[in-house]
Amino acid sequence: MDVGGRRDNRASKGGIQKACQEHGAPYLHYRPATSFLLVFIRLIPLPNPLSERCQEISPYATPSTQNPLINQNLVSFAANRTKPAMLRLGFCSLLPSPPLHADALRRRRLEPVLPSPEPRRCAGGRRGRRSGLGTVGRNPMRAVLSVERDGRGEERKEDYDAIVIGSGIGGLVAATQLAVKGARVLVLEKYLIPGGSSGYYERDGFTFDVGSSVMFGFSDKGNLNLITQALAAVGCKMQVIPDPTTVHFHLPGELSVRVHREYSEFISELISKFPHEKEGILKFYSECWRIFNALNSLELKSLEEPIYLSGQFFKKPLECLTLAYYLPQNAGDIARKFIKDPQLLSFIDAECFIVSTVNSLHTPMINASMVLCDRHFGGINYPVGGVGGIAKALANGLVERGSKILYKAYVTRIIIEHGRAVGVRLSDGREFFAKTVISNATRWDTFGKLVKVEDLPEEEKNFQRIYVKAPSFLSIHMGVKDTVVPRNTDCHHFILEDDWANLEKPYGSIFVSIPTVLDSSLASERHHILHIFTTSCIEDWKGLSRKDYEEKKELVANKIISRLENKLFPGLKSSIVLKEVGTPKTHRRFLARDNGTYGPIPRGIPKGLLGMPFNTTAIAGLYCVGDSCFPGQGVIAVAFSGIMCSHRVAADIGLEKRSPVLDAALLRLLGWLRKMA
């Protein structure tokens, strides 16, 4: 059964009410006044328990000169820039509201756009071809000029509205959304191809996803399909393969649970394992749907922009109040209201851990609801050709809209003049200037390395008080003979063998994705890809000689592979035809993420999402995007952060409505709320 999730306010309320009735869960419906009261009761501050270039053979990098496939990609990006221009319109739903700023108005008039009736199919992975529908022509009358200086001090006039540091999904979504609104953007990426941790790499006929292959927000339903929407904004639609099972859990006590795409099948399976907790299971997941439906009814834009925010409160008061009520809450507390069985609560911990790397007591309820429901509402869908196709399509779309992306462009400094971010300096000495700078590097990298300030701004101190760096991963990318993967094996597995206490320990649990189960074109015939990963801390890999480091990689990887062989795939070791091991150092080096972290995790019990910073920073003109911004880790989460960031930046540069007075009031209020977390 698909529950709720309709755009219409009444329909979405009806959907959840029906779901609650069908599952015997209570349907809680607060009047606005009651909700306000509840929200502010939740916001009363409570004591907060307080509790952080290497030698490397990387699986993620092959110098382009040695890798014809990467060369081919670079050539295709270069060719892309020179494609003849055709004026076209993206998707109506993502077009900005009428701009107020004179520059913006002028731009609009000068850049007529023609409607595109159908999005074009985008190339996926290496096998795809670009259809190249065209580009928005450059405006010869740009109002804001900035200066690009090369290493020899020569100057060239440029006219960027925004510079984006990094081309992860967060940075690319922010950049493309701005480009669609008429801004001219420059993306600077230190690596050879776009995508960051959602990139790809190729070896001996295998196309590997660098990171996760589980794609939320990639359906054609509702308002929360943010990856689909981000691609649609640049006129792209990727072909996807529906995954019938989000994940197959293999847990202590021989507990095996498959999260089926169909919600009713998943719920029936879970109830069959815990029949005595039927009511608790229904109530907990119904509460998740309540939040998901509220989220799904909103138009998602910047929560730091008061005109939009008050508009949403006016249009969907109950949904907004529902979200405000759950904003400071965590999934584990809500689960404990309904569920008593310790093993079932541990299962809910595992459900949260796979998306947040922390247990349910530390996972914000809004984030948990988002993933626990989207997998059934829109389902998990895998892009044909691999996850890397998403970033490639966004990067192509950006260039087609007259913006620019530079690879091998390593930003080492954000230039601040008179307290305002005005540009960036690269490791080769080049400097670029723009009205705004958006950093897709983590907040730790942005404020620890790229911005040199005497004192960390209060906001960042507060962020570091509440959040620490999540551990990194040890990842093993393998090509194996297909005989080792039985027919009907699910694509994604989570394995925790004997002891629930190991859930959050380094190397305690194992994630496995076999994307070739869905898309066989990622491997050569009669082969599969196994992407195995487990949490690992950089401290474990520091201070080793090259030889010791390599030996340790081999040792640790073999242990993980043996565990997998025992649990799921007998004969796994002898079936391996290709194996590459990445450590936290690999993630640090190739993604420029401090300690190789995959984003922030709360230091203690958080107040839900309340403490997460949005996109603005204490430095005027400087914004952050990506997983160390609201709502946190995850490809769909960083896509949302990109959408929010682009809206706030667009308002600040005059491409969207804004009210300086309301802005100041809202930003102060949000800052105050964050301090309470």
Ligand SMILES: NC(=O)c1ccc[n+]([C@@H]2O[C@H](COP(=O)([O-])OP(=O)(O)OC[C@H]3O[C@@H](n4cnc5c(N)ncnc54)[C@H](O)[C@@H]3O)[C@@H](O)[C@H]2O)c1
């Ligand atoms: N757990 C997984 O397996 C997995 C896999 C893929 C994606 N993800 C999700 O994606 C999220 C990250 O997405 P994101 O968009 O925030 O970041 P990202 O790390 O994917 O991308 C950041 C990009 O910025 C570039 N960069 C960083 N510093 C730079 C600098 N100084 N100069 C130039 N370029 C620089 C990096 O090379 C990288 O391409 C993660 O939190 C994670 O949740 C997770």
Ligand SMILES: CC(C)=CCC/C(C)=C/C=C/C(C)=C/C=C/C(C)=C/C=C/C=C(C)/C=C/C=C(C)/C=C/C=C(\C)CCC=C(C)C
């Ligand atoms: C402002 C104030 C105060 C108030 C207001 C109120 C309101 C209106 C509010 C609103 C809110 C909102 C809108 C929110 C939103 C949110 C969201 C969208 C969220 C999202 C989230 C997401 C997420 C978190 C996701 C995640 C994911 C992930 C991480 C994934 C991962 C995966 C993996 C790792 C895979 C696994 C694998 C295997 C098992 C193999």
